[in-house]
Every structure is written in C-alpha cells, then in structure tokens.
Amino acid sequence: MDSTTMHAYRTHTCGELRTSHVGQRVKLGGWVHRKRDHGGVLFIDLRDHYGITQIVFHPEQAALLERAAHLSTESVIIIVGDVVARSADTVNTKIPTGEIEVNVVELGIESVAKPIPFQVADAEACNEDLRLRYRFLDLRREKLHANIMLRAAVIKSIREHLEARGFAEFQTPILANSSPEGARDYLVPSRVHPGQFYALPQAPQQYKQLLMISGFDRYFQIAPCFRDEDARADRSPGEFYQLDLEMAFVTQEDVFAVVDELMVHLVGKHGTQQLQSKEFPRFGYKDAMNRFGTDKPDVRFGLEMVDLTEALAASECRILQQARKPGGAIKALKYPGGTSAPRSFFDGMQEFAREQGLGGMAYLEYDADGIKGPIVKFLSKGDLDAIAKGTGARTGDVVFFAVSKWETACKAMGALRLVLAERMGLRDPGVLAFCWVTDFPMFEKDAQTGRTAFSHNPFSMPQGGMKALLEKDPLDVLAWQYDIVCNGIELSSGAIRNHQPEVMYKAFEIANYTREEVDEHFGHMIRAFEYGAPPHGGIAPGIDRLVMILAGEPNIREVIAFPKNQKAQDVLVGAPSAVMPEQLAELHIRIVEE
Numbered sequence: 001m002d003s004t005t006m007h008a009y010r011t012h013t014c015g016e017l018r019t020s021h022v023g024q025r026v027k028l029g030g031w032v033h034r035k036r037d038h039g040g041v042l043f044i045d046l047r048d049h050y051g052i053t054q055i056v057f058h059p060e061q062a063a064l065l066e067r068a069a070h071l072s073t074e075s076v077i078i079i080v081g082d083v084v085a086r087s088a089d090t091v092n093t094k095i096p097t098g099e100i101e102v103n104v105v106e107l108g109i110e111s112v113a114k115p116i117p118f119q120v121a122d123a124e125a126c127n128e129d130l131r132l133r134y135r136f137l138d139l140r141r142e143k144l145h146a147n148i149m150l151r152a153a154v155i156k157s158i159r160e161h162l163e164a165r166g167f168a169e170f171q172t173p174i175l176a177n178s179s180p181e182g183a184r185d186y187l188v189p190s191r192v193h194p195g196q197f198y199a200l201p202q203a204p205q206q207y208k209q210l211l212m213i214s215g216f217d218r219y220f221q222i223a224p225c226f227r228d229e230d231a232r233a234d235r236s237p238g239e240f241y242q243l244d245l246e247m248a249f250v251t252q253e254d255v256f257a258v259v260d261e262l263m264v265h266l267v268g269k270h271g272t273q274q275l276q277s278k279e280f281p282r283f284g285y286k287d288a289m290n291r292f293g294t295d296k297p298d299v300r301f302g303l304e305m306v307d308l309t310e311a312l313a314a315s316e317c318r319i320l321q322q323a324r325k326p327g328g329a330i331k332a333l334k335y336p337g338g339t340s341a342p343r344s345f346f347d348g349m350q351e352f353a354r355e356q357g358l359g360g361m362a363y364l365e366y367d368a369d370g371i372k373g374p375i376v377k378f379l380s381k382g383d384l385d386a387i388a389k390g391t392g393a394r395t396g397d398v399v400f401f402a403v404s405k406w407e408t409a410c411k412a413m414g415a416l417r418l419v420l421a422e423r424m425g426l427r428d429p430g431v432l433a434f435c436w437v438t439d440f441p442m443f444e445k446d447a448q449t450g451r452t453a454f455s456h457n458p459f460s461m462p463q464g465g466m467k468a469l470l471e472k473d474p475l476d477v478l479a480w481q482y483d484i485v486c487n488g489i490e491l492s493s494g495a496i497r498n499h500q501p502e503v504m505y506k507a508f509e510i511a512n513y514t515r516e517e518v519d520e521h522f523g524h525m526i527r528a529f530e531y532g533a534p535p536h537g538g539i540a541p542g543i544d545r546l547v548m549i550l551a552g553e554p555n556i557r558e559v560i561a562f563p564k565n566q567k568a569q570d571v572l573v574g575a576p577s578a579v580m581p582e583q584l585a586e587l588h589i590r591i592v593e594e
Contacts, residue, residue, distance in 0.1 A: 014049020293414015
C-alpha cells in the first residue's frame with residue numbers, strides 16, 4: 001500500500017498487529033514508550049490506547065535513524081513501515097503484538113515532549129501531588145489507564161443490567177436546594193436572585209422519591225454528588241459518583257434482590273477476585289456491633305468477639321467491675337496462637353487501647369505453663385472458667401478484653417479484630433465478601449447537646465410506623481435502613497422511605513424540628529405525599545468505591561480520572577481559585593478577610 005493513500009495518522013492501532021499482518025505496509029501513531037539502541041539498530045516501543053508495538057530503525061535508513069535517535073520519551077510520532085515476524089528467540093510473550101515488529105520507512109514527528117517529571121513506562125512510586133499535577137501523564141501509565149477503562153466498563157454493565165430489568169435512567173437537577181441534614185453543602189450563589197443560593201446535590205434523594213410519587217416505577221442514574229467533607233482513602237473529597245436507584249411498591253427484600261444480583265453480575269464480569277458467597281449474609285446493627293465491633297464488618301474471616309458482661313457480672317476484679325456502670329460492657333476477643341507474638345506487640349496494646357478510647361487493654365495468655373497476664377491475679381477460678389467457656393480459649397491463645405461503655409468497647413475490639421486479622425493473614429485480597437447490615441436505630445442522642453437526633457436518613461420509614469413513634473422510647477425505634485458492605489468497606493446506605501405525612505411530621509418532631517421547620521425545608525415533599533405516594537425505597541452504591549474494590553486498589557483516587565487531593569484541591573487546573581472582583585460584584589458577594 002502506498003503511504004500517500006493511507007489514513008492521515010494510522011491504518012492500525014498499536015495493539016492490533018499479529019503474524020497475519022506480516023508483509024503489509026502499515027501506518028501507526030502513538031507515544032514513544034521506550035527506546036533501546038542495540039549497536040546501531042534503534043528499537044522503540046510505540047504506545048497508544050490499545051497497546052504497544054515494537055518499531056525498528058535500521059542503519060540503512062541513516063537519516064531516519066538520526067531523527068529517531070533524538071526523540072524524547074512521550075513524544076508523539078507517526079510512522080509508516082513493513083510488518084515482519086520476529087525471530088523465535090526475540091518473541092515477546094508479555095504483549096499481544098510480541099510476535100511481530102515494524103521496520104520503519106517513514107517518520108513524522110507530531111509533538112516533541114519535554115523531559116517528563118516521572119516515568120510513564122515504569123510504575124515507579126512518586127509524590128501523589130506530582131502525579132495529580134501531571135495527571136495527563138499519570139493516566140498514560142498502564143495500571144491507571146486500565147482502571148479508568150474498567151470504570152467505564154462497569155458503568156456500561158450497570159446500565160445494560162438495570163435497563164434489562166425495567167429500570168429507566170433519568171437525570172435530576174444539579175442546581176438544587178440546600179438541606180439542613182447530612183454533610184456540608186457546596187453553595188452556588190444566584191445572580192438573578194441576590195442573596196439566595198442553590199446547593200449542589202449531596203444526593204438526588206428527594207428528586208428520586210418525587211419520581212416514584214410521579215408514577216415512575218424503577219429509576220436509576222449514574223449520579224454526580226457533592227459533599228464538602230474531608231478526604232479518606234475510600235472517599236473522594238468534594239465530589240463522587242453513585243449508582244442511584246429507587247423502586248416503587250417494594251419492601252426491603254425487593255431492594256436486596258436487585259442489588260445482590262447486580263453485584264454478583266459485576267464481580268463475575270469485571271472482578272479478578274472470587275465471591276465468598278453469592279448469598280449475602282444479613283446482620284442487624286446491634287448484632288454486627290456485638291460480633292464484629294463495627295457496622296461495616298469484614299466477613300472474609302471469623303475472629304468474632306464475645307460478650308462476657310453477664311458471665312463476669314459478679315467478678316471482684318475492679319477493672320471488670322467498671323462494666324456495672326449504666327451502659328457498660330465487657331467485650332472479649334480471642335487471638336488464636338497469640339502467645340507466639342513478640343513482647344513488643346503486647347506492650348503496644350496499651351497505646352492502641354488509649355487510641356480507641358479505652359483506659360487500657362487487659363489480656364490473658366494461655367501459656368503451656370498456665371494462664372498469665374497483668375490481671376490474672378485479680379481473677380477468681382469462676383472468672384477464669386467463665387472466660388475460657390465464653391471464648392473457647394486453649395493453650396497458645398491470648399484473650400483481650402475491653403471494659404467500657406458498650407459502643408466504645410465494641411469499636412475498640414472491632415479495631416483490634418482488624419489488627420489481628422492482618423497479623424494472621426486473614427484478609428484475603430482475592431476474595432470479596434458482601435453483606436447487609438439492617439435494623440439501624442432511627443434516633444440517637446447527640447453527643448454535644450444530649451438531644452434526640454436522627455441517626456441516619458431522616459426520610460426513612462420507622463419500623464412499626466406511627467405506633468412505634470408514639471409508644472416506644474425513641475432510642476428503641478428501628479428504621480427500615482440498610483447498608484451494603486464489602487470487605488469492611490461500606491458501598492452504600494439505603495432505606496424504605498417514609499411516604500406518610502403525619503409519620504414524617506412526628507419523626508421530625510422527635511428529632512426536635514417544629515412542624516413549621518419541616519414545612520420550610522421539606523414542604524415540597526409533604527405536599528407530594530398528600531397527593532398519593534406509593535411505598536418506595538432504594539439505595540445508592542458508590543461507583544468510585546465499587547470500582548476501587550473490583551480493581552483491588554486501596555486508594556479511591558486510583559479509579560478516578562481527575563481526582564482532588566486530600567485538601568480537596570485540583571492541582572492540575574488550580575481549583576479552587578480566586579475570582580475577579582467584578583464576578584463577585586455581579587453575584588452580590590463580598591469576601592470578608594479573616
């Protein structure tokens with residue numbers, strides 16, 4: 001084929017050529033990935049979105065060889081050449097195009113790259129802010145590039161799967177109303193309504209409920225959400241995407257069935273890990289806290305704690321007697337084979353305990369010579385028998401204790417459970433273990449004010465409806481709320497919604513909102529409920545977290561094309577940034593200096 005009749009930039013991609021193309025003249029375009037000079041013969045790995053092809057410049061083409069020799073890595077070139085088979089001893093089995101190479105006869109240089117701040121061809125570690133500042137280079141790296149393509153494939157699969165099951169995708173407003181609940185809003189000033197603000201939606205919660213009230217049956221959206229909160233390894237600051245879905249005329253079980261099937265489908269199609277079970281276990285909130293010390297349990301392994309509050313209620317040990325205070329508890333966790341741990345581990349337990357809000361960490365060592373430990377001399381034979389019976393401790397084991405208020409003791413043992421699991425190698429990265437946590441409390445006591453407040457989503461239906469709100473202690477009322485968790489990471493919270501106006505008014509009254517305040521903030525929801533609202537519910541798994549899990553990445557920024565850093569800054573484009581004074585004047589805003 002004459003090069004003048006070819007496409008302007010390429011006839012094939014850099015991942016396409018095989019031995020079947022040998023003898024063909026081709027045109028390729030891409031980035032200079034690597035260069036190797038072997039005694040006057042120059043080899044370049046040419047890379048594009050699809051893969052890598054080795055191209056060769058021979059001494060006979062002196063002018064071409066001279067130009068190619070000065071090419072910097074990451075420069076963009078267009079070449080014309082002939083496909084030839086590699087000799088058996090030079091075949092590269094690591095790439096799909098490894099059985100061929102292209103002998104170059106023409107070279108066009110489209111873009112010369114400056115010296116790069118870090119290597120693209122090699123996955124060398126470098127400062128994260130540097131990676132984010134040059135994200136366009138970082139995204140060329142094989143692993144990150146694959147992660148972003150995985151994200152696209154997962155979203156495509158979600159759409160296909162849900163549409164095949166009767167879900168319709170709708171878009172909800174980005175400029176919405178501010179809500180007093182949840183995280184801090186990002187506010188957008190209105191130019192045409194001075195002094196008034198839109199809020200970027202923390203979630204399409206109210207809109208998706210209104211869609212169900214409007215008569216639609218199954219909705220979903222790959223929804224952008226905005227929350228002014230701090231960064232974590234599994235949370236992107238500022239903005240994130242979630243699979244938002246809602247269904248009419250459903251129970252909690254109907255929502256679970258849809259999500260279970262979707263997760264099994266996505267893991268089977270896109271995950272490299274194995275599902276621990278296609279049947280996702282269920283745990284009530286209190287059960288999860290009592291057994292795992294968290295409402296986000298990693299159930300890839302057992303290592304469950306036990307409650308010894310009643311068994312040791314009569315103990316004369318002063319440390320254990322602290323559990324007799326109102327709300328006190330004794331939680332114990334067995335460390336199988338723990339006596340072989342180094343002394344430094346046990347010494348570090350006291351600092352660990354203080355970090356978890358405990359005064360200290362008591363423990364017993366079941367040594368071959370007997371039971372040892374700092375508190376053993378304060379325990380009676382009855383105490384020791386109760387501990388052994390409750391924990392199943394045997395020779396070689398260690399039993400740790402947390403004595404404190406129930407929630408503090410649970411969380412401390414839950415944190416220790418993860419530490420021990422790491423030491424024992426129980427958190428298999430090749431396994432995905434999903435579970436549901438249900439029956440969350442509707443209300444809680446605010447730690448600062450002591451007043452009753454909503455625990456989670458204020459729009460959830462209380463279990464038992466109005467009767468429960470009228471007759472039960474608010475702290476005993478459970479909600480139709482649920483979380484789906486994978487490997488100890490919460491993917492999403494969801495709920496069956498409150499669709500009855502008087503029940504909603506009463507729930508907010510218990511949380512110290514007046515009827516007038518409810519009407520002011522949520523009057524549109526009340527008004528919609530008054531015109532016929534079906535029972536409805538839904539959930540919104542985080543897309544970023546889901547892809548992070550499927551990709552086996554510990555950091556959520558590794559699956560987002562252009563993430564913010566931990567300070568919620570986009571260092572690539574320089575956001576947030578100051579704006580011109582005339583822009584502020586147009587919005588009727590004045591900056592008040594601190």
